Amino acid sequence: MTTLAVLGRGLLPRWKAVCVIVACILAFLLMGVAMVQSMDTNIYASLPPELLAMAGIPAGASAPVMSYTQMLGFLGAIAVAGFAVAVGAQLVAGEEKDGTLPLLLSHPISRVGVGATKAAVLVLAVGVTSLGLWGASALASLPFDLTLGDAHLGELCLALGANALVYGGIAFAVGGTTGSRGLALGAGSAVLGLGWLFAGLLPQWSEGRDLAQFIPWYWYSKPTVLLNGIDGGYLALMLGVAAVLLAVGVVGLVVRDLRRAATRTRPARHATTRWTGSAAGRGPSRYRLLVSRHTGLLLVLGVVMFAVMGLLMGPLYEQMAPQLETASKSLPPELMQVWGATDMASPAGFYWGETMSLMAPAAVILAGAAVASRLGSDERSGRLGVLLSTPTTRTRMLATAMAAQATLVALVAGLTGLGIWGGVKLGGLDLATENVAGATAHLLALGLFIGSAALLAAAALGTPAAATWTATGVGLVGYVINTTMPMNPDLADWARISPFHWYGAANPLENGADWGNVAILLVGSAVLLAASFPLFTRRDLRV
Numbered sequence: 167m168t169t170l171a172v173l174g175r176g177l178l179p180r181w182k183a184v185c186v187i188v189a190c191i192l193a194f195l196l197m198g199v200a201m202v203q204s205m206d207t208n209i210y211a212s213l214p215p216e217l218l219a220m221a222g223i224p225a226g227a228s229a230p231v232m233s234y235t236q237m238l239g240f241l242g243a244i245a246v247a248g249f250a251v252a253v254g255a256q257l258v259a260g261e262e263k264d265g266t267l268p269l270l271l272s273h274p275i276s277r278v279g280v281g282a283t284k285a286a287v288l289v290l291a292v293g294v295t296s297l298g299l300w301g302a303s304a305l306a307s308l309p310f311d312l313t314l315g316d317a318h319l320g321e322l323c324l325a326l327g328a329n330a331l332v333y334g335g336i337a338f339a340v341g342g343t344t345g346s347r348g349l350a351l352g353a354g355s356a357v358l359g360l361g362w363l364f365a366g367l368l369p370q371w372s373e374g375r376d377l378a379q380f381i382p383w384y385w386y387s388k389p390t391v392l393l394n395g396i397d398g399g400y401l402a403l404m405l406g407v408a409a410v411l412l413a414v415g416v417v418g419l420v421v422r423d424l425r426r427a428a429t430r431t432r433p434a435r436h437a438t439t440r441w442t443g444s445a446a447g448r449g450p451s452r453y454r455l456l457v458s459r460h461t462g463l464l465l466v467l468g469v470v471m472f473a474v475m476g477l478l479m480g481p482l483y484e485q486m487a488p489q490l491e492t493a494s495k496s497l498p499p500e501l502m503q504v505w506g507a508t509d510m511a512s513p514a515g516f517y518w519g520e521t522m523s524l525m526a527p528a529a530v531i532l533a534g535a536a537v538a539s540r541l542g543s544d545e546r547s548g549r550l551g552v553l554l555s556t557p558t559t560r561t562r563m564l565a566t567a568m569a570a571q572a573t574l575v576a577l578v579a580g581l582t583g584l585g586i587w588g589g590v591k592l593g594g595l596d597l598a599t600e601n602v603a604g605a606t607a608h609l610l611a612l613g614l615f616i617g618s619a620a621l622l623a624a625a626a627l628g629t630p631a632a633a634t635w636t637a638t639g640v641g642l643v644g645y646v647i648n649t650t651m652p653m654n655p656d657l658a659d660w661a662r663i664s665p666f667h668w669y670g671a672a673n674p675l676e677n678g679a680d681w682g683n684v685a686i687l688l689v690g691s692a693v694l695l696a697a698s699f700p701l702f703t704r705r706d707l708r709v
Contacts, residue, residue, distance in 0.1 A: 169283050176287035186635060187249060188298035191242045194646050195306035198233030203310060204654045224393050226315030238303050239392055243326040250292050250334025251354035257284040258419055259341030259350050268424055281416030288334050296327030321396040328404040329386035333358045335411030342415030352466030355532060359525050360474060370486060456570035460536050464574060467529045468581045475521040476585015480593030483516045513595040514676040517586055522675060526582050526609050533578045534617020535637035537571035542630035560703045564625060568695055571621060575613040579606055604679025611687035612669040616640050618694035625702035
């Protein structure tokens with residue numbers, strides 16, 4: 167097998183994902199520009215350049231261009247970085263787990279060649295996505311006849327692509343050196359989420375400003391590329407770090423033994439032994455096996471959400487309270503709305519803006535999507551067919567997957583709530599325990615709803631991509647709808663179609679749980695799960 171064939175095999179399955187990302191960001195840009203144009207923007211005409219820059223409006227640009235800062239500069243960067251993490255985790259560790267990597271290495275091609283080609287796949291996939299976003303950002307201005315002024319769209323897309331390569335490189339390096347897809351995915355996602363958080367938080371704290379310079383997201387966000395253009399130093403730093411990480415992944419693949427390579431070449435026998443043995447009482451239950459498959463991911467998410475996003479935030483708020491009050495007064499309300507924050511000066515507002523608005527939902531969505539994606543992976547690899555040849559019904563198999571998914575989501579949500587409670591106690595903050603418990607219930611309900619949607623997609627279509635992109639789409643689109651629609655009073659009611667509305671509209675950290683909203687999400691989850699059974703039991707497996 168030639169290097170070109172390996173390259174094509176790595177790129178071909180990802181063209182749909184690239185198209186989905188570009189199309190979604192284009193839709194978000196169109197929606198964001200339309201939202202801003204529907205508001206009274208005359209006030210921006212009289213603002214000095216310094217305040218225009220704070221609002222995200224480049225010199226000489228129309229006021230609606232401010233939406234590019236959030237929709238392209240933030241959501242676009244998050245989407246491409248998340249895509250890079252998923253690709254980086256799959257290229258070596260994922261294919262090794264599926265058994266396709268040992269098969270590839272049985273051809274006359276060296277490990278160095280395979281590793282280098284896999285790294286090239288990641289670079290090309292991110293590069294094509296960034297180019298697509300550049301075209302989409304220019305296209306979004308045409309229907310509204312926007313004046314872009316000094317907006318550096320191409321340079322912004324170059325910077326967000328380089329930023330994504332850093333996080334994709336982390337996943338690739340971890341996957342190449344350990345062979346664990348879950349650990350690679352968790353490590354890349356954790357560094358991405360924490361980097362975004364602390365790159366914005368530490369510069370506001372005098373003692374932490376120097377530490378921010380070690381955060382990759384800071385290298386991307388600090389130059390404010392849309393307004394000021396690319397910073398050559400930070401660009402070189404991102405590309406250099408990404409190159410080192412990719413090299414580490416290649417070396418890791420070369421020097422280590424593949425994980426369980428002997429059993430991966432006999433997937434049918436391996437699956438039969440593990441799953442039928444559990445049915446006969448000779449091994450762990452199917453439920454325990456499903457949960458144990460995601461131990462690495464659960465460990466990463468648990469540590470991040472409990473220790474960092476929970477415990478650490480309490481003492482950090484206590485130290486930064488004066489700076490946070492100043493920042494809350496200076497930031498435009500529209501920008502605060504996009505970040506999901508309300509009042510960063512209060513303990514409830516701080517914890518909601520930093521932990522519960524984006525990071526916690528992303529964690530529970532990732533946990534739920536991992537189980538749903540595994541169902542599709544088992545079907546694609548043939549394990550599911552082997553299992554169903556034993557006295558095991560499809561209904562039982564799907565119900566077990568649902569139970570495992572609910573367990574993982576509940577553990578992540580519970581650890582998040584427990585971490586917040588501990589942080590409140592450590593920082594001596596005025597935040598009621600019952601409110602923390604109520605917010606945790608809202609988080610659990612949101613994770614179950616989006617996880618159920620992902621499981622429905624896996625049950626209906628039988629592919630891991632269907633589950634992953636359903637969870638990503640429902641989460642990302644729901645978040646955007648919930649943050650942009652309320653900006654226009656005439657469209658505010660449309661936010662109700664988003665699960666994030668029922669998750670956060672009641673401000674549970676400040677006001678306690680709204681059990682009606684929680685019930686809506688749980689009933690929605692039950693409906694989605696109920697619909698999964700006939701779809702899964704009545705179709706042919708994908709073979």
